[in-house]
Amino acid sequence: MPINADYEYSEALKKVDLAKTPQEKIRALEGLLSASPKHKGAEGLLQEIKTKISKLKEKVEKERTKKAGGFSLSIKKEGAAQVVLVGLPNSGKSWILKKFTNAKPEVADYEFTTQIPEIGVMEYEGVNIQMVELPALFRGYAESEKGPSFLSIARAADLIVIVLDGTRDCEKDLFLMQVEFEIAFIKLERLLRKIEGAKPCLVVVNKLMKSFTCPFPVCWVEDLKHSIWTKLGLIWVRTKMPGKKTDWPPVALPKGSSVKDLAAYVHKDFIARFKFARIWGKGVKHDGSTVGLDHILGEGDTVELHLK
Numbered sequence: 001m002p003i004n005a006d007y008e009y010s011e012a013l014k015k016v017d018l019a020k021t022p023q024e025k026i027r028a029l030e031g032l033l034s035a036s037p038k039h040k041g042a043e044g045l046l047q048e049i050k051t052k053i054s055k056l057k058e059k060v061e062k063e064r065t066k067k068a069g070g071f072s073l074s075i076k077k078e079g080a081a082q083v084v085l086v087g088l089p090n091s092g093k094s095w096i097l098k099k100f101t102n103a104k105p106e107v108a109d110y111e112f113t114t115q116i117p118e119i120g121v122m123e124y125e126g127v128n129i130q131m132v133e134l135p136a137l138f139r140g141y142a143e144s145e146k147g148p149s150f151l152s153i154a155r156a157a158d159l160i161v162i163v164l165d166g167t168r169d170c171e172k173d174l175f176l177m178q179v180e181f182e183i184a185f186i187k188l189e190r191l192l193r194k195i196e197g198a199k200p201c202l203v204v205v206n207k208l209m210k211s212f213t214c215p216f217p218v219c220w221v222e223d224l225k226h227s228i229w230t231k232l233g234l235i236w237v238r239t240k241m242p243g244k245k246t247d248w249p250p251v252a253l254p255k256g257s258s259v260k261d262l263a264a265y266v267h268k269d270f271i272a273r274f275k276f277a278r279i280w281g282k283g284v285k286h287d288g289s290t291v292g293l294d295h296i297l298g299e300g301d302t303v304e305l306h307l308k
């Protein structure tokens with residue numbers, strides 16, 4: 001290890017010793033983690049630090065939830081993915097939920113209209129995606145009475161959509177929310193920077209289109225549906241059995257899925273009974289091509305499964 005790296009590590013270690021509150025300890029350990037050597041021999045050490053961090057975070061979160069009256073909220077996932085809408089009061093979360101889903105939330109020109117999570121279902125090419133609106137964020141949310149419970153829903157979601165009001169100072173509003181996520185130990189996935197354990201997130205600008213500096217992927221509200229789908233990293237494919245009509249609804253699978261993944265999804269016995277599949281779609285040279293289990297699927301493919 002180079003001398004200065006050695007020095008950095010021992011400084012980081014000192015900070016860990018000096019940290020008093022669990023929060024300080026977490027930050028210090030995260031510092032230690034980045035200052036630690038990354039070679040093969042250090043894997044055990046790195047793992048030890050990571051375990052310490054996650055245990056401390058769990059402890060802090062438990063205490064926060066206990067303070068909030070002991071309720072950790074969770075919303076049962078339905079459909080191919082769960083997407084959570086977060087934003088400041090009046091940013092247009094309910095308006096978005098109403099526009100893109102079957103839900104009928106109250107959309108109103110006063111603050112904190114939505115007091116409990118509202119749930120709707122958005123359809124993309126026949127695939128259902130659950131959309132949950134969380135009660136509006138504010139400064140101090142992560143340590144407020146109900147904020148931690150609501151943030152636990154965001155933590156469990158597949159994607160966090162941050163709603164910004166384009167008529168306001170977007171950078172400032174976004175920063176306020178970033179701080180709350182930081183306090184709640186929810187790491188948000190950034191453009192151009194890989195962060196371990198980070199949550200996929202998407203910023204949507206509502207009301208007025210404008211551009212601003214943003215470390216996360218951004219879209220305009222009119223493109224939200226497609227942007228959510230892209231960000232989820234899913235593809236939809238349609239299945240059929242020989243001689244039958246194409247099934248409905250389509251199946252959503254992670255990008256890069258194979259015929260084998262699809263067969264396993266459709267029925268637990270289908271891999272064992274698989275003979276071959278025929279595919280129609282952009283992914284194959286000739287419509288109706290015969291493929292095996294390893295064939296990688298493309299979005300919009302129709303797959304006919306031939307079984308023993």
Ligand SMILES: Nc1nc2c(ncn2[C@@H]2O[C@H](COP(=O)(O)OP(=O)(O)O)[C@@H](O)[C@H]2O)c(=O)[nH]1
Binds near residue numbers: 108112
């Ligand atoms: N002009 C315009 N107004 C909007 C838009 N989205 C929401 N609003 C208005 O902003 C206010 C707050 O919307 P709402 O969805 O209730 O905000 P929430 O508190 O984030 O759920 C309402 O008066 C909406 O009519 C939009 O895209 N354009």
Ligand SMILES: [Mg+2]
Binds near residue numbers: 133
């Ligand atoms: Mg609302």
